[in-house]
Amino acid sequence: MSGNDDNEAGNDFRCGYATIIGRPNVGKSTLLNRIIGQKLSITSRKPQTTQRRLLGIKTDEHHQTIYIDTPGMQSRYQDAIHRYMRREISNALLHIDVLVFMIEALKWTEAEEEILEAIKDIKVPVLLLINKIDLVGDKENLLPYIREVSERKDFSDIIPISAGKGTNIRQVETAISALLPRAPAEFPEDQITDRSEKFIAAEFIREKLIRKLGKELPYRITVVIEKFTRERQGVTIDAIIWVESSSQKAIVIGKEGGVLKSAGEQARKDMQIMLDSKVYLRTWVKVKKNWSDDQRLLKQLGFES
Ligand SMILES: Nc1nc2c(ncn2[C@@H]2O[C@H](COP(=O)(O)OP(=O)(O)OP(=O)(O)O)[C@@H](O)[C@H]2O)c(=O)[nH]1
Ligand SMILES: [Mg+2]
CATH class of the missing domain: 3.40.50.300 (P-loop containing nucleotide triphosphate hydrolases)
Incomplete structure (x- = not known):
């Protein structure tokens, strides 16, 4: 209201x-x-x-x-x-x-x-x-x-x-x-989104990777946050980056881990601004074959219908 x-x-x-x-x-x-x-x-x-x-x-x-x-x-x-x-x-x-x-x-x-x-x-x-x-x-x-x-x-x-x-x-x-109808507010006035900080944190990682990688990869990568805990010294976030093949995994990690490292670092900075806190981010890249064309796997990865 x-x-x-x-x-x-x-x-x-x-x-x-x-x-x-x-x-x-x-x-x-x-x-x-x-x-x-x-x-x-x-x-x-x-x-x-x-x-x-x-x-x-x-x-x-x-x-x-x-x-x-x-x-x-x-x-x-x-x-x-x-x-x-x-x-x-x-x-x-x-x-x-x-x-x-x-x-x-x-x-x-x-x-x-x-x-x-x-x-x-x-x-x-x-x-x-x-x-x-x-x-x-x-x-x-x-x-x-x-x-x-x-x-x-x-x-x-x-x-x-x-x-x-x-x-x-x-x-x-x-x-x-x-053009809006006369109606009372649906959300508290200080609420700016329906998405959780956890969802947005995962998206920040996806964004940095999309920006670094080729044009076919955006919808072959998805990110799932496994751990999101706020403690006095900061927020600890563990993220799994799911791809569809081991060759994609190699691309996401990059030479000597360079791509993943710099994407993680940039995402961590965005997270710190959003959460107004220090962030400790750990990332893993894992393969789930064909997840983007599998209804069941999509659901498992959090794409709720
Ligand atoms: N020059 C210029 N670039 C813009 C403007 N608005 C957006 N862009 C750029 O256009 C690109 C696409 O912007 P997005 O906001 O991701 O576009 P979108 O419509 O949400 O795209 P999808 O999510 O893929 O459907 C980004 O590189 C933006 O920086 C603008 O007004 N001027
Ligand atoms: Mg968009």
């Missing part, structure tokens, strides 16, 4: 869910982190970084907006992990108040067409965000592009932004909060 009494502010309070969708790599997770003002969702230059839904919750005096970051939408792959990712998107489209469709400036691909098709029967307002405008050299090109995309659907608003640089983000928040 918002903690508001029956005063005017209480009656006017708005709360609701805004799901962010878009093809892989357009900048959805970057936007969520930018709005929340903290790193919750991992990001990378490689497509298909986000595997699971994650909430970012932002509360002010008059609104609580519950953003849902989703995996990039694509239909190319049919294995179990990708089917899981698509289910995560479908679930994030249920019971929402606003849909935020993100595209990349000056681009419109087959993937965007597929998304339009997927959301054609959606009843809630759809806000179109054109991201990465910082990459557009000649801003004159944006106007005809905006005109063109505006004809694709009856969008409630179209906002050019740069999630990376932080341009027009306030405008996005205002547009979304105006």
Whole structure:
């Protein structure tokens, strides 16, 4: 609950869910982190970084907006992990108040067409965000592009932004909060996500590895935290990095352990910021053959349906 009494502010309070969708790599997770003002969702230059839904919750005096970051939408792959990712998107489209469709400036691909098709029967307002405008050299090109995309659907608003640089983000928040229904807050005002510190710690390790490794590996690696204990001198975290073959294991470990060592070191720094504490991190790489295409193994590794 918002903690508001029956005063005017209480009656006017708005709360609701805004799901962010878009093809892989357009900048959805970057936007969520930018709005929340903290790193919750991992990001990378490689497509298909986000595997699971994650909430970012932002509360002010008059609104609580519950953003849902989703995996990039694509239909190319049919294995179990990708089917899981698509289910995560479908679930994030249920019971929402606003849909935020993100595209990349000056681009419109087959993937965007597929998304339009997927959301054609959606009843809630759809806000179109054109991201990465910082990459557009000649801003004159944006106007005809905006005109063109505006004809694709009856969008409630179209906002050019740069999630990376932080341009027009306030405008996005205002547009979304105006579309939320009058309702009391669902989460305590100081809660910023539905995910545990343990989940986010595992994601930090995955992010560092994705950033260091080739483009085929992101969805072949998953991280499970085996131990997470907070003591007076700091937090001890034991993590297992699961891969699918011994050759992948060798790549993740790297020459003389270099890749794993530097990924672990970078992840540990992010964890220390998040946990505001010293972190002692230990990592192991283990092989589970074909986990990403095995429903049972996915479940075992924490991909709850
Ligand atoms: N130049 C520029 N780069 C951006 C911007 N927003 C995001 N990026 C970069 O684009 C890449 C993808 O960003 P993510 O936030 O991981 O994209 P995503 O849509 O969540 O991707 P998936 O989780 O794979 O679906 C990262 O390298 C970001 O740093 C932006 O406004 N400008
Ligand atoms: Mg993402």
